[in-house]
Amino acid sequence: MKEYRVGVVGATGMVGQRFVSLLENHPWFHLAVVAASPRSAGKTYEEAVGSRWAMPTPMPEAAKKLVVLNAADVEAVASQVDFVFCAVDMKKDEIRALEEAYARAECPVVSNNSANRFTPDVPMVVPEINADHLEIIPAQRRRLGTKRGFIAVKSNCSLQSYVPAMHPLMEEFGVTKALVCTYQAISGAGKTFATWPEMVDNCIPYIGGEEEKSEQEPLKLWGHIEGDRIVSAASPAITAQCLRIPVSDGHMAAVFLSFANKPTKAQILDKWAKFAGPAQELNLPSAPKQFLHYFEEADRPQTRLDRDTEKGMAVCIGRLREDTQYDYKFVCLSHNTLRGAAGGGVLLAELLAAKGYFD
Numbered sequence: 001m002k003e004y005r006v007g008v009v010g011a012t013g014m015v016g017q018r019f020v021s022l023l024e025n026h027p028w029f030h031l032a033v034v035a036a037s038p039r040s041a042g043k044t045y046e047e048a049v050g051s052r053w054a055m056p057t058p059m060p061e062a063a064k065k066l067v068v069l070n071a072a073d074v075e076a077v078a079s080q081v082d083f084v085f086c087a088v089d090m091k092k093d094e095i096r097a098l099e100e101a102y103a104r105a106e107c108p109v110v111s112n113n114s115a116n117r118f119t120p121d122v123p124m125v126v127p128e129i130n131a132d133h134l135e136i137i138p139a140q141r142r143r144l145g146t147k148r149g150f151i152a153v154k155s156n157c158s159l160q161s162y163v164p165a166m167h168p169l170m171e172e173f174g175v176t177k178a179l180v181c182t183y184q185a186i187s188g189a190g191k192t193f194a195t196w197p198e199m200v201d202n203c204i205p206y207i208g209g210e211e212e213k214s215e216q217e218p219l220k221l222w223g224h225i226e227g228d229r230i231v232s233a234a235s236p237a238i239t240a241q242c243l244r245i246p247v248s249d250g251h252m253a254a255v256f257l258s259f260a261n262k263p264t265k266a267q268i269l270d271k272w273a274k275f276a277g278p279a280q281e282l283n284l285p286s287a288p289k290q291f292l293h294y295f296e297e298a299d300r301p302q303t304r305l306d307r308d309t310e311k312g313m314a315v316c317i318g319r320l321r322e323d324t325q326y327d328y329k330f331v332c333l334s335h336n337t338l339r340g341a342a343g344g345g346v347l348l349a350e351l352l353a354a355k356g357y358f359d
Contacts, residue, residue, distance in 0.1 A: 004358055006349075007033035007081040009071045009102070010088035012040050012048050014190040015112050017055050018342035019085045020045070024060040026346070027285050028353055033080050034066050041070040054192050071098070078107035083358050085345055086111040089190070103149035108358055110349045111153040112341055114209075117217060120229035124153045126160065126344070127284070127351045128277025128291055129167050130221050137357060139228035150357070154348050155221060156213040157340030158182045158242060161332040162253040163218050164292060164315045168271040170222065170236075174260030177237040179326065180214060181254045185247040185303075188336045193248065204244040214240035250307035251336040256326040265320060268328065269294060272317060284350040286343060288314040301333040312338030313347065 006023060010016045011034035023031040035041075040048035046064040053059050069077055071088060078084075086099055086109050095115035102109045116122045121140040123133040137150045144150070155163075162180050169175055184207060186192065186199050193200055215238045222233040263271075272292045279287035288310035294317045295301050301309075301316035309316055312335035320330040334340055352358060 001028045001353065004029050004082040004353060005032040005080065006030060007035060007077050007084040009035045009077065009084050009086045009098075011045065011068065012036045012052070013087060013089055014054050014187060015087040015337060015341045017049065017053060018337045019087060019345065020060060020063050021055045021057060022286075022342055022346050024062070028350065029346070031060075031063060031066070033069060033077055034063065035069040035071040035077050038070050038072070040068045043068050054187075074098075074101045074105050074107075078102060078105040081107065083108040083110060083349065085342070085349070086113060087342070088113065099151050100144070103144055103146060103151050106146055106149040108149060108352070109151045110345050110352065111151060112345050113153070114156065114213065116151050117153050117155065118220065119151070122151050122153055123230065124155050124217065124220055125348055125351070126155060126164065126221060127279040127287070127347050128164065128275075131278040131351060133225065133230060134352065134355060134357065136225050136228075136230055143228070148358075152348060152352060154341075154344045155217050156210070157188055157336040158184055158210060158251050158253070159214055159218055160336070160340040160344060161251050161315060161334035162255045163221060165255065165272065165317050165330065165332050166218075166257065168275040168292075169257070169259070169263065169268060172261070173263045173267075175236045175257055176260050177258045177326075178239070179256040180238060180240045182210070182214065182240065182242045183245045183247075183252040184210070184242060185249050185251055185336050186244065187249050188251065188340075189244065199244070199246050202246055207242045207244055210242040211240045214238070214242060247303050249335055249337055250303040251334055251340060252303060253332045254329070255332060256323055256329045258326045262327050265322075265328075268320060279347055279351065282351070282354050284347060284354060286313060286347045286350055291315060292317060294318065294320070301331065303333060306333055307335045313343050315339065
């Protein structure tokens with residue numbers, strides 16, 4: 001695989017920092033540009049981030065001295081890279097305009113943002129689940145009038161925990177409805193306990209927009225390409241409730257499922273154990289060897305113990321049992337800034353690279 005020059009747009013924020021951290025020593029991607037708001041532009045990356053570096057590992061030495069560019073100076077950034085990761089904190093209409101500007105400048109965009117997730121010809125991809133949606137990119141390029149430029153996005157961080165567990169059960173057993181309660185870490189809001197002391201010993205039963213995303217985005221993942229657009233699936237019916245809990249990293253989900261053809265517990269466990277997708281088949285650098293890990297212990301998965309499974313790129317599942325109202329219930333866990341955010345973005349970029357979309 002050739003080496004690609006990469007930019008991170010929105011590099012000073014928490015997800016941007018995670019992208020910078022993950023790109024250190026990446027075998028395919030070389031961090032060439034960091035870009036952020038005008039107040040950071042002109043400073044070195046080390047100066048711009050300062051004491052706000054929130055990653056568990058030190059800032060990569062190669063990133064420290066990079067001079068931050070203005071993210072709005074699209075031509076300056078695009079001229080120095082083969083593609084960009086986008087993790088900006090802006091209004092949705094501004095994000096859509098910025099990402100489209102990069103795409104029109106013939107710079108592919110791999111976005112962590114939600115602004116373009118429901119743009120009909122923008123693929124929203126979890127590499128193990130719907131890699132085929134990348135086939136919409138030629139239609140998007142026709143709309144944009146580009147040869148190389150396009151936008152691809154990853155899905156919301158919370159549904160990275162439960163959708164992968166549901167997916168292997170869909171075709172044979174027919175999931176008809178799902179009830180999901182998510183318990184989400186503060187890093188999902190771009191916070192640490194130092195910057196959000198109100199979260200210590202606290203639980204907030206509301207995360208703006210999160211429940212709608214949790215109910216609607218899975219249906220786009222399970223949708224299909226029809227002409228020049230992706231059409232969302234009509235089912236299963238999903239209802240969600242999302243809570244912010246005092247955990248640094250790791251989103252947990254309590255999942256309740258009903259089926260058209262109820263499987264046995266052994267059949268569910270077998271589906272989870274054998275499940276793999278294009279990320280594993282292509283042996284992408286960031287892909288977990290075993291995507292879904294099931295724990296037999298009654299008190300697992302646990303956030304502190306299990307969120308870093310397979311470098312934070314696996315999904316952990318436990319407590320599978322029959323339910324009195326639904327057919328089955330279980331608990332899932334994923335690392336929200338790795339599998340759920342920047343790590344999922346890097347994995348998506350690896351899939352795009354492996355399939356030649358950056359060439």
